Amino acid sequence: MNIYVDFDDCLCETARYFSRLVAQMFGVDVPYEKIKYFNLQKSFCLPDDKYDELMIEGHTPGALLSYEETPGAVETINSWLDEGHDVKIITGRPSGVYDASRQWLDEHGLERVPLYCLNKYGRENFIKGSTFGLELEDYYKMHFDYAVEDSPLAFKFFDHLPDLKVMVFDRPWNKDCEFPGPDYKRCIDWKMIREIVG
Structure with a gap:
C-alpha cells in the first residue's frame, strides 16, 4: 500500500501549540477546541502583521521541535x-x-x-x-x-x-x-x- x-x-499537535502561543504573544484566548477554521488568522481574528509574527515565531526550529x-x-x-x-x-x-x-x-x-x-x-x-x-x-x-x-x-x-x-x-x-x-x-x-x- x-x-x-x-x-x-x-x-x-500544531494547533494546540498555536492556541497557547497566540495567548502568550497577543493575549488572544481561543482554546484549541474553539478553533473553527483551518485558517488560523481567521480563527484568531488577527491582522496581517500580527499573524505574520505568530507564524514566524511558531516556525522557529525550537518551536517546531517542541510540538x-x-x-x-x-x-x-x-x-x-x-x-x-x-x-x-x-x-x-x-x-x-x-x-x-x-x-x-x-x-x-x-x-x-x-x-x-x-x-x-x-x-x-x-x-x-x-x-x-x-x-x-x-x-x-x-x-x-x-x-x-x-x-x-x-x-x-x-x-x-x-x-x-x-x-x-x-x-x-x-x-x-x-x-x-x-x-x-x-x-x-x-x-x-x-x-x-x-
Whole structure:
C-alpha cells in the first residue's frame, strides 16, 4: 500500500501549540477546541502583521521541535513500514523549515519515512529544485491508496485519485465540513486509522 500522511495536526499537535502561543504573544484566548477554521488568522481574528509574527515565531526550529506527537501516530506508521507499506509524509509547511521538520521526525522514531514539502497553498518561500520540495505537477504523478489528512482545504489535492481512501483526522476545524465522497471517513484517533488500513 502507498500511504500519504499529512504532518501538522495528524502527526503532531500544531494547533494546540498555536492556541497557547497566540495567548502568550497577543493575549488572544481561543482554546484549541474553539478553533473553527483551518485558517488560523481567521480563527484568531488577527491582522496581517500580527499573524505574520505568530507564524514566524511558531516556525522557529525550537518551536517546531517542541510540538507534541499526536498519540499513536509514530507507532502506527512504523507498523506500516514493518509490514512493507510505503509511507510518505507530505506537508504544506514551507520548505525553509524542512530541516527542523526532518529533525522532529528523526527524533520521534520516523527516520525511515521520506518527507516532502508540497506547495499546497502557493507560498513563495518554497525552495526550488530541492530533493524534498514537491511541486504539484510532480505530486500528481504519485499514487496513493490511503491518505491521512485533517485540512478540508487539502481535499482538492486528492481529486486525481478516484479510488483513494481518505481518513480525515477529527479536528475542530473540520467538524462541519462536507466530505467530497463516500471514501472519506472521519477518524477520531490513530487506532481507528490503523484498523481501517488493516
